[in-house]
Amino acid sequence: MYAQKVSDAAQLVHSDVFNRLQQPNRLKLDKISGKIPKGQESVFGDFPADYTRPALRSLGASIVMTPRGGPTPRQRNEADAGKPPLSFRAKGTGSGGKVCPPLAKKEVEAGAPPKAGAYTPRQIAASEFRRSYDRGDLPVQITHSGTANRIQWKVDIEKLDYHHYLPIFFDGVREKEDPYRFLAVEGTHNMLDKGGSKILPVVPQLIIPIKTALNTRDPDVIATVLKVLQKLVLAGEMIGEALVPYYRQILPVFNLFKSARTNIGDVIDYGQRKRCSLGELIDETLEIFEVHGGEDAFINIKYMIPTYESCIAVRAPATR
Numbered sequence: 001m002y003a004q005k006v007s008d009a010a011q012l013v014h015s016d017v018f019n020r021l022q023q024p025n026r027l028k029l030d031k032i033s034g035k036i037p038k039g040q041e042s043v044f045g046d047f048p049a050d051y052t053r054p055a056l057r058s059l060g061a062s063i064v065m066t067p068r069g070g071p072t073p074r075q076r077n078e079a080d081a082g083k084p085p086l087s088f089r090a091k092g093t094g095s096g097g098k099v100c101p102p103l104a105k106k107e108v109e110a111g112a113p114p115k116a117g118a119y120t121p122r123q124i125a126a127s128e129f130r131r132s133y134d135r136g137d138l139p140v141q142i143t144h145s146g147t148a149n150r151i152q153w154k155v156d157i158e159k160l161d162y163h164h165y166l167p168i169f170f171d172g173v174r175e176k177e178d179p180y181r182f183l184a185v186e187g188t189h190n191m192l193d194k195g196g197s198k199i200l201p202v203v204p205q206l207i208i209p210i211k212t213a214l215n216t217r218d219p220d221v222i223a224t225v226l227k228v229l230q231k232l233v234l235a236g237e238m239i240g241e242a243l244v245p246y247y248r249q250i251l252p253v254f255n256l257f258k259s260a261r262t263n264i265g266d267v268i269d270y271g272q273r274k275r276c277s278l279g280e281l282i283d284e285t286l287e288i289f290e291v292h293g294g295e296d297a298f299i300n301i302k303y304m305i306p307t308y309e310s311c312i313a314v315r316a317p318a319t320r
Contacts, residue, residue: 129172174213214253240292251304
């Protein structure tokens, strides 16, 4: 019974993640629904409060439809002046009948409990990185070179104040709109690559941005955060051990999406190079946490994620 419930939950996660990845224009839809910030109204900022916005016109509202093989409105006006316009039947009301009968609506049971929504993506609030970048407080900009964009730093990364800038860049990891997403993710990786001993004292300030990004329950954001966490632990010594006291803030979402794997049978997954499978990324991250987290890492991971198994081989004591 428990295995069946776990399997049903895993299928729900897979279907939700797959639908979001296959849905076109989902970023625009998320903006309209208010799940992600809309951004500024122009490149120079928002319009003044007394500015009259132009009225929105629906796409194709001024297009006059012409039946196939029939004359255009201009030709009909010139040739058939004074005649009444042609009338057309609505779709599905002709003598040929409808293609298929309408589907009956599924009745919802009166006493059915509502969905918990554990895997439903939450609303993503505007990050501190977005506000700082719009004000021009961050020493970064985008350089368009060839077919790829690059991040350009206006100052040396080694001279940055990590206590100030690194939490801001970590807070921008949850952004989904460019250029905020690109600058935040690339800037975070660059600072972790060249931070060295400056990263360890800043670890307590990074927990709230990491927890906020994970709690969005968005598959794209969670995958980005997992990759950043792996780079963070491997960026210097003692960082993995410094994260152990904060497992209770970080690992609950890991336990929720640990079984989110894509089962495609014997078909080749050509997108595996992008590393978007949450289940595999979570396993890799937990193994890195255990290896670099010291003696107390495994017991703390096991407490938050009961299904986790140790990746370190236990050696039997030598007998004399």
